[in-house]
Amino acid sequence: xxxxxxxxxxxxxxxxxxxxxxxxxxxxxxxxxxxxxxxxxxxxxxxxxxxxxxxxxxxxxxxxxxxxxxxxxxxxxxxxxxxxxxxxxxxxxxxxxxxxxxxxxxxxxxxxxxxxxxxxxxxxxxxxxxxxxxxxxxxxxxxxxxxxxxxxxxxxxxxxxxxxxxxxxxxxxxxxxxxx
Numbered sequence: 001x002x003x004x005x006x007x008x009x010x011x012x013x014x015x016x017x018x019x020x021x022x023x024x025x026x027x028x029x030x031x032x033x034x035x036x037x038x039x040x041x042x043x044x045x046x047x048x049x050x051x052x053x054x055x056x057x058x059x060x061x062x063x064x065x066x067x068x069x070x071x072x073x074x075x076x077x078x079x080x081x082x083x084x085x086x087x088x089x090x091x092x093x094x095x096x097x098x099x100x101x102x103x104x105x106x107x108x109x110x111x112x113x114x115x116x117x118x119x120x121x122x123x124x125x126x127x128x129x130x131x132x133x134x135x136x137x138x139x140x141x142x143x144x145x146x147x148x149x150x151x152x153x154x155x156x157x158x159x160x161x162x163x164x165x166x167x168x169x170x171x172x173x174x175x176x177x178x179x180x
Contacts, residue, residue, distance in 0.1 A: 074166065077120050081161075082168050089158055090111060124159040126171025136160055138170045145176035152176045 091110040094100050100107045125136060132139065132151035140157060153173045160171030 006052075020089045061168055074163070078163050078166055078168055080121060081117060081122055081163065084113065084117070085169060087160060088117070088161075092159060121163060123163070124161055126153065126156045126158075126160045126173060128153055128156060132173070132175050136167070136170055137173045137175070139175045140172050141174040142177050143174065144179040146179040148176045148179065 090102070091113065095110065096104070100110055120146075127179055130137075130153040133159065137160070139151075141154075143154060145152075145154075152175065153171075153180060154176040155174040157174065158169075158172040161168040
């Protein structure tokens with residue numbers, strides 16, 4: 001290397017210039033004239049904007065907490081009702097077999113349980129003749145039938161239940177499928 005290459009006073013050579021190095025790295029560098037006191041109005045504006053951001057963060061946090069609280073409540077309700085589904089199945093079978101006579105204490109209990117479920121939005125689904133939907137039905141039996149053109153519910157073994165859009169249990173069904 002020649003001595004000219006080692007000369008750091010060359011205007012093209014900026015090695016060691018901190019302002020340029022920081023700018024190259026992406027860090028903002030304030031000119032020396034701005035490093036002194038900032039304008040009080042600018043500082044107040046900065047504080048005001050920080051407070052607005054903080055308030056928006058708090059509003060978003062509160063909305064998220066309320067939404068999560070509602071989802072947790074719905075999940076708890078769904079789990080509690082899911083525990084009663086076998087009893088509802090037994091009551092439905094008893095009603096189908098004529099074991100629940102109108103005016104009997106057992107019929108009163110059955111209607112109260114159904115009303116309690118409806119209070120929380122419990123809905124049953126799955127009826128004979130419905131179009132088979134694998135998302136809502138569990139096919140326990142498939143029987144070929146030349147009279148159907150698409151899979152159709154032939155018989156309902158157990159009703160399906162849902163609360164709102166949340167499925168608690170799919171309906172267990174027998175299905176007629178088109179004969180080949």
